[in-house]
Amino acid sequence: MFEHIDGCVRPEDSGLGKDHPKEINAETGNFFVEQRTGIERRKIGIIGLGSVGSALKAVLSYFYEVHGYDIRGNHDWSKILSCEAVFICVQTPEGKDGRLDCSRVNDVLKRLQESNFSGVTVIKSTLRVGFMDEARKNYPGLRLVYSPEFMSEKNAFIWTANPDRIVLTGNENDMDYVQILYYWADGAKIIRTDDRSAEIGKLAHNSYIALKVTFTNMMERISIMGKASPDDVMKIVYTDRRVGNSAHLEPHKGPYGGKCVPKDTAELINAFGEVAKLLKVADEFNDAIINLEGIVTQENHQDPRKYLK
Numbered sequence: 001m002f003e004h005i006d007g008c009v010r011p012e013d014s015g016l017g018k019d020h021p022k023e024i025n026a027e028t029g030n031f032f033v034e035q036r037t038g039i040e041r042r043k044i045g046i047i048g049l050g051s052v053g054s055a056l057k058a059v060l061s062y063f064y065e066v067h068g069y070d071i072r073g074n075h076d077w078s079k080i081l082s083c084e085a086v087f088i089c090v091q092t093p094e095g096k097d098g099r100l101d102c103s104r105v106n107d108v109l110k111r112l113q114e115s116n117f118s119g120v121t122v123i124k125s126t127l128r129v130g131f132m133d134e135a136r137k138n139y140p141g142l143r144l145v146y147s148p149e150f151m152s153e154k155n156a157f158i159w160t161a162n163p164d165r166i167v168l169t170g171n172e173n174d175m176d177y178v179q180i181l182y183y184w185a186d187g188a189k190i191i192r193t194d195d196r197s198a199e200i201g202k203l204a205h206n207s208y209i210a211l212k213v214t215f216t217n218m219m220e221r222i223s224i225m226g227k228a229s230p231d232d233v234m235k236i237v238y239t240d241r242r243v244g245n246s247a248h249l250e251p252h253k254g255p256y257g258g259k260c261v262p263k264d265t266a267e268l269i270n271a272f273g274e275v276a277k278l279l280k281v282a283d284e285f286n287d288a289i290i291n292l293e294g295i296v297t298q299e300n301h302q303d304p305r306k307y308l309k
């Protein structure tokens, strides 16, 4: 249905136009186009206009009247309250205890509840394990859906426009509503699940990236010590049809870093202890590369041959 240009979905090029959102047929689950000419466009709010929030705003603005709100800047909270749904995209950094600090999400939920917000509240921020149990207890007035974000920061718009999957939790009606909002994402798998599976699944994905990067770094060093070519060794691994592609399996990229992978991995390590030992070992190996070899991030990665004599 959509044309893909430079890897991006450009809804205005699809022939649908901005005012013709698609809906989901409740019986068949199929998408169809509803002519909405003359009907007021849906108002959608976004709270937290950082990397995730601004990419989402850019994509949603093709279809909806979007109101953004951030504590940085001069935005109108009352516009958020007039929205049918709001997406919460505030940061959840690693706290002192190694767990994700969700206090900003709590601040926003508290404010929405105190403002008697009656639309659907969609949390996109990555959450600590168990957060949704507390949120459903503490904010009974809110219609909460957890829909974690998986975009890559380097290509935020492209990933937001073309997600691989959309994860949803909450009551059936609210999940239906949010699924309809995401209607542009034809190709995405829809995974409707429970809160815990969404919380751990989101963290598992970034932890898997941490393990892949660590495996590649280990094999790169083993290859050099064993007088082999790291490139050929890893090519032998990732060309297998069971592996799929070379993402995070190409050598010379250095340790993992950035805003999300380390903190999400730390959340599972610190929430589950011994059973998450594999992640702990990866974390220690990654730190060793950073500390002993002086390699700070993937961007300024240097050749490990310098350190392995």
Ligand SMILES: NC(=O)c1ccc[n+]([C@@H]2O[C@H](COP(=O)([O-])OP(=O)(O)OC[C@H]3O[C@@H](n4cnc5c(N)ncnc54)[C@H](O)[C@@H]3O)[C@@H](O)[C@H]2O)c1
Binding pocket: 047, 048, 049, 050, 051, 052, 053, 069, 070, 071, 072, 089, 090, 091, 092, 104, 107, 108, 124, 125, 126, 127, 149, 150, 151, 152, 153, 154, 259, 260
């Ligand atoms: N950046 C990524 O690539 C990425 C990918 C997937 C998931 N995530 C997750 O999405 C969430 C957001 O990440 P981000 O990278 O966009 O964060 P960010 O730091 O870039 O942006 C967060 C924004 O929220 C605003 N904010 C904080 N508290 C607020 C409040 N009470 N009310 C209104 N605005 C508030 C901040 O001012 C900031 O502009 C995090 O939980 C992160 O783990 C990020």
